Each structure stands twice: as structure tokens, then as C-alpha cells.
Amino acid sequence: GGGDADELRQHLSQAQDEADAARQALAETEARAAETEAKAARLEKELAQATGASAGRKPSRAAEALNAATPSFMQQNAQQGSAPPAARASSATAATEDEDDEDEEDEPAVTQLVLETAHGGEPIMGGDLVAKASLAGAVDVPHFSWSRGGKPMPHVTGDSYPLGAEDVGLEVTVRVTVQGAGGRVASRDATSSLVGVGEAVKTHLTEWSVRQGERAFGVQMPSLGDKEGHVFFNVKNFKVQDKSRKKTLHKDAFKDVTMEMGGDDEGRLFTLQMKALAKQKPRGEQFRAKDRFERDLIYLTLQAFSNPNWLGRLPTAPGGAGLPLDISGLSGPSASPDGPPSPTSSIASGVSGVGDAPPSEAGSQQGKKVSGSRTFSFGRKKKSNA
Template sequence: MQAADGSGDGGAAAVSGASGEPAVVRLSLRGEPVVSYVLTIDAIVDSPRTTLQYVWRRAGEQRRLEGPSYLVTAPDIGCEISVLVTPVGSNGALGAPQQAATAGAVCVAPEVPHTLREWVQRGERRFDGLFDATDRERSLLLTGDKIKVRENRNKVEKTVMKESHALARLEYGTDELTFMLVLPSVKRASPLTLRAKSAFQRDLIYLALKAFSSPDSIAALPTAATSLKPATALELNTPEPSGARSPASSVTSEQADMSDAVRRVQLATKFKNRTLGSFARRKSKE
């Protein structure tokens, strides 16, 4: 991490303040600039009554975040994260602000590009357990050319919205779970606000959409030497739900819905024919 004195060795930096002004005595930034990791500011102030204000920036642009911690997310990839820390005295007086920054740009863990390639080669990836603004459960299905929003209606899963990868985009909300899925051709319901099961699931959806839209972009992802933490790695490697279908199957997800309907009609017709046949045999005996 880049310390306030620019040393970049991750150590704390001594900071002096003018006499009588609140001051930050030592400042350092902990954590790895890797998606799913948390950056944390450690600061020692001159007085127990001195508080701190935090302004986090991504590539110089102010983020809507406060507090001593910053969750690194997929939109941060390729950017430097910095924080400006301002001491505030008990009387409201402001001391000299101090800054700390990551030593380099945000990267992804080495497992991520490999997994994204597997999904793209398979031609399909599904994300379950999402909820919209009305608390209705939704699923997202990425296929070779589209992203599809699916839901269960009367115990039958159907695609209710879809958009090509090239047009769809994902925007993060102000908390760690919410995102907006923008589908330009679906004007009546776009953007669709969704809540992910976890912050990393939201990151995976963001990265998967880009990977399916432009497979060559996977190779361009900056990769860190730091691996994912065990819980996050488990989430990355969780297999698709049992209901998910491979594109190698004889039907696509939407075709499966149609096939179910066809089977129901066939069964109803078969039952009707049997009933009519039984009725005809009884009439002939009479």
C-alpha cells in the first residue's frame, strides 16, 4: 500500500500538524487491491477527541462512501484507490488532510479469468437467488448471445426479459448488494433493480456479462498474485444449480419451457383418446 509519505511500503507514515490544530499522527492503508478484498485505513490522531472524515476516490473520482473501510469491486479494476483523511477537532476545526493510496491498480485474483473462460466455453452461466425491488426472486441466465431474466410462474420457470450482451449493462447501487440491470430494448422494465446474495456474486455477474460479450477481454484482465479468500473461492467454484441446462443439451432453456408445454398437451390428448375409446367400447357392448 502507498502510505501518506509516498513510501509505498505499507508502513505507517508520520504526519505533523500545526500547533493547536487537530492532526493525524500516523496513517497507513491495509489490504490488497484485489476484487472482493477490503481496504482499511489505520490512523492515529493527536487527541482522543479528534475524529476523522474519509473521502475515498477511484482514479481520482470521489466515491459515495464514508468510513475507514472500502470494499474493492469489479468496476474498480484497472484503477488506483485512494483515501483522503481529514482530522476534525472537538470544536469542529479541520486539520491538514492526509492521503493514502494503493501501490497499484486493482486486479482480479488469478482464479477468476480461468473460471470466466470455462463459463464462456460452456456457453452458459446461471446466477440464482436474486431479488428485485418487490422481493420477487429472479435468476439471470447468460447464454452465447443474450442475458435473460427468468422467474418462476406457477412453478414453471420462464424468461421474462432478455437483451443482447452488446446492449445490456450493469450499474452498481450504493450498497454492497444492489445493482441495476439496464436492458435498452426492454423499456417498460429497465433498469431492473436487483439484489445479489453477496457482494462477490454481484462482481461475478458484472465480470461474466463482459466476458460473454467480449471473450477477448478476459485475457486483458489485470491479475494479482493474491488468491481469493477461502469463502470467496468457494462461491466462485460453486457448480451451477441442478436446474441449469448445458447448451450441449438438445434444447435451450426457452425450448425446454416449450417442450414441457408440448408434453402436457400430449398427455392430455392421450388421456382424452383413452377415455373416448373406453366410452366407444361400452357403447358397442350395449
């Protein structure tokens, strides 16, 4: 029987080995099962969070509009019915789409833009144009850019712009640009009607260029140590004269004279390009007018004497409310340093007070009204401190 016993021992050992192997395989399977269950639990939790976030999210405008148009009992059914598997699977993507919808609501926009004069009425030389904008979704201050007759004026960056002689007869446009989240921008334009002059200004320009046929303005000449002189217009030509007006320093035909405004804070500087000076002064001769308004008048007088038809097309702005302005002291050819001419008439006009901030300063006063007004008295008095 010893042989039988050996055989039995061999079978037992084999059975034990098989049992061990089976136990090991079972342990491995159980470990895998536990791992898979944990993964499933984690996915279930993530899904619950995603659908929860989607449900708790503020509905987009489109969804709100749809709800408003859906009868209440249908809304109830829709809320009670459980979402089909496809909808459950796409809940996570739905959440991100909702976020996109919400971003669209925050798009920046200039909802309204009005360009008006500071004192009401039509745009007029000496007044201010003010841009008033309503914004939505902006994360930064609005940017203002201005153009005149279609040409940009990069030096003007504020929300208001003082109108001068160069704007007369042209339209002024402002563009407001706002930036929203994520660098998105929106802009809107507004354009004024044609910029005009007060009725009295047109009357005087006609008087000087048509009826009297001459006009002088006192100026200072920086190149001659701010010596006093005159710019003189008559039907034949344009002259630069000395203080006494007895000596002519430069003379030219109107077609060969152009005037450029200076960028000084006071608004008095201007440059004349003249053919007579082209060789000695290729950059032109600089002058300083008595004040900003008189510089504007010199500019307009040059246009009136250069082109007789220009006056007929000159727009007037009777609606330009403002301080009455007496420019009777400017009448007559005898405007010389020896004293004011006898006032022939006193014309009060609706010319607005000139804005105190010139275009170059407008940028530093962004968001602030750049309007202000001054009273001008144009009697020719000698200055005690020239």
C-alpha cells in the first residue's frame, strides 16, 4: 500500500497547488473589480457635478426667451421628465456651451452715442462739440478719436473738441471705442452737421472783403523778437507790415499764401507759407495773433479775400447759443495801433465762447468737459506789457 499512499500524497499536493492558484486569481479579479468600482464611483460623482452645475447655471437669454414662450404645463413636464441617456452624456458639453452664451451677454457695446454742442444749437466756430456715449460690457475707459472732413486729428483724444476756423464748412466725426473682456472691442461713430460761424462773423467778413476791400490785424512776430506788426489784406494782395503800417516787410498774391495753425496752448500761433519767403524761410514765417478768436478771424479773412465765392458758401449757425460777442471794434480798414476805429455798429452775435482747452490739451482732460468761455473786447488798445 506504500505506492498508493505516495500517489495520494501527489494528488493532494497538486490539488493544494490548484487551490492556491485559484485563490490568487480570485484575489486579482477582486482587486480589479474594486478598482473598476472606484473608477465608476468617481465618474458618477463627476457627472453629478456637471449636471448640477448646468442645472444651477443662470439660463442664457435664448433659454429665458424660450421659457417665456412655452406654456407653464409644458415647462413642468420638461423639468420632471428624466433626461435621456444622450442628454446625460452631453451634460458636460452643455455646461461649456452655456458658458459661451453667457460670454456673449458680456460683449462690449457702445449702445448710444450723441455728438452735441456744449451750449446746444448748431456746431459753431468758438463752441465745443461734446461726445456723450452709453456703454455696456466695457472693462476699460472709452477711447475717443476725432476727424474733420474725413481727415483724422490724432492729437485730439478727449470727449470734447473745441471748434475753430479750420473746422468751418466741414463735418466733424467722433469714434468711440470700448474694450470688453477677452480683448473684444466695439465702436460707434457720430458726425456733426456742417460747422458754421455766427451771423456777425459772416457780416464782418463780407464787409471787409467786399465792401471796404481791406482789413488789417495786429500781430507779434517771434522771429523779430516778438516785435509788433500787421498782416494786411486788400483786394490786390496780402502784406506783412511793420507796427506803423508804413513799411511792407513781405508781399504776395493770395494764391501763394497758405496759413497753418500752431499747436500752442493759448491758440495764438500760426505760420504763413509765402512764395515771397520760400527761399529765405522754407518753413514759413511764424506769427502770434492777439488771441485764439482773432487767429480764427485771420484764417477766415484769408479765405474770404482769396476766393470771393467762398463767402457765399460759408455756413452760419444762428442756433449757436453763447455769450454775445461784440466785434464792431474790428470793423474798418483803419485798424491800426494808434487807437480803436470809431465803432460804426455794435453787432452782438451768437458765437459761443471759445473752449479754454486747445485740441492738444483735450487728451489730458479725457472724461472731462473741455468747454469754457471768454468774453472778447476787440477795441485796439495799446498793451502796457507787450
